[in-house]
Amino acid sequence: MRYPQGGGLTAERRALRERIRMQxxxxxxxxxxxxxxxxxxxxxxxxx
Known part of the structure; x- marks a missing residue:
């Protein structure tokens, strides 16, 4: 199964996930x- 760019998340949620990854x-x-x-x-x- 393929997901849309960004996994279907809003820009805000993608930014939150990126901050968690960096932490x-x-x-x-x-x-x-x-x-x-x-x-x-x-x-x-x-x-x-």
Whole structure:
């Protein structure tokens, strides 16, 4: 199944997801584990 550009999200929601991704990347760089990052960002461990 193919999704439209941006996954069908509004520009605001895409920006929010990008901020969350950048926060996760910073936490990974600091050596935090998936579970801690997921809890902090309120996402699933799989998403983290």
């Amino acid at each position: 996760a990347a910073e936490s990974f760089a600091l050596g935090h584990d998936n579970a801690a990052i997921a809890k902090e960002l309120r996402v699933s461990v799989r998403s983290a």
